[in-house]
Structure formats: C-alpha cells, structure tokens
Amino acid sequence: MGFLEVIGGRMGVAAELQSVWQQEARSxxxxxxxxLASGNATDVVFAAHRVKSALSVFRTAATDVAAKMEQRARVGRLGAAxxxxxxxxxxxxxxxxxxVDMLSPDTGN
Structure with a gap:
C-alpha cells in the first residue's frame, strides 16, 4: 500500500504531512x-527509531534504512549503522x- 492509499488519497493531508516532514526531517x-558521533548505542537506537517512525507513513526506502540502522545499533554495531x-x-x-512532485500542480494532481 502506497502513501496516498494510506491517507485515503486526501491531498490536503499529504500537503500537511509534507510540510511537517520538511520541518522535522533535518532535526x-x-x-x-x-x-552516532557520541558513540552511545542507546542514543543511536532511540534516534534511529524516531527517524524510522517519522518516515513510516511514507513507506519508502528511507524507512528501511532507518530500521536497519536501529537494528545494527541494538546489537552494538555502531560502525555498521x-x-x-x-x-x-x-x-x-x-x-x-x-x-514535492506529488503535490506539484504541474503533475496534474
């Protein structure tokens, strides 16, 4: 199931999620x-989990990457994370x- 299916095709919700994501992603x-720089596995697990959770609604490769980082940190493999x-x-x-592309008026959505 894709992102738009998850939100029932509601473009207003998509636009709001995109705005929130842009504000929160960098943080x-x-x-x-x-x-990761601190070398504290517990902090890495927590931070990777937060990233994974924030991305989960979009169901993208980034969600999988964050999940892998979380898993590796859980077993102390910080270098691998x-x-x-x-x-x-x-x-x-x-x-x-x-x-951005999905919400662009140029794409016909």
Whole structure:
C-alpha cells in the first residue's frame, strides 16, 4: 500500500504531512547524526527509531534504512549503522522530492 492509499488519497493531508516532514526531517536526522558521533548505542537506537517512525507513513526506502540502522545499533554495531548515514540522507531526500512532485500542480494532481 502506497502513501496516498494510506491517507485515503486526501491531498490536503499529504500537503500537511509534507510540510511537517520538511520541518522535522533535518532535526531528526541531525539527532541521529549526533547520536552516532557520541558513540552511545542507546542514543543511536532511540534516534534511529524516531527517524524510522517519522518516515513510516511514507513507506519508502528511507524507512528501511532507518530500521536497519536501529537494528545494527541494538546489537552494538555502531560502525555498521553509521555506514548507512549517506544512504539515509539520499533516500530521505528522494522521499522529500517525491512528496514535492506529488503535490506539484504541474503533475496534474
């Protein structure tokens, strides 16, 4: 089930979620980055879980990346979690762009 199906095709809800995501995404990813830099596995698990939860409604690759980061941190593999940071940045940007494209009047939606 895709994002629009999850929200029942309501474009107003999609626009609101996109706005909230843009405001929160950088903060959440920044917290995850700081947690990784601190080397505290508990903080990384918590931060990765927050990112995963925020992304879950969009059901994108970024959600899966955040979940993998959380799983790796849970077992103390912080280096393996940190290795996914670039992929998280890329996939979250792709998610953000997909939302912008979906809501753009030029796409006919």
């Amino acid at each position: 959440l990813v920044g917290c995850l980055e700081a947690a 940190a290795a996914l940071m670039d992929k998280l940045f890329t996939s979250s940007k792709e998610c953000e762009q997909a939302m």
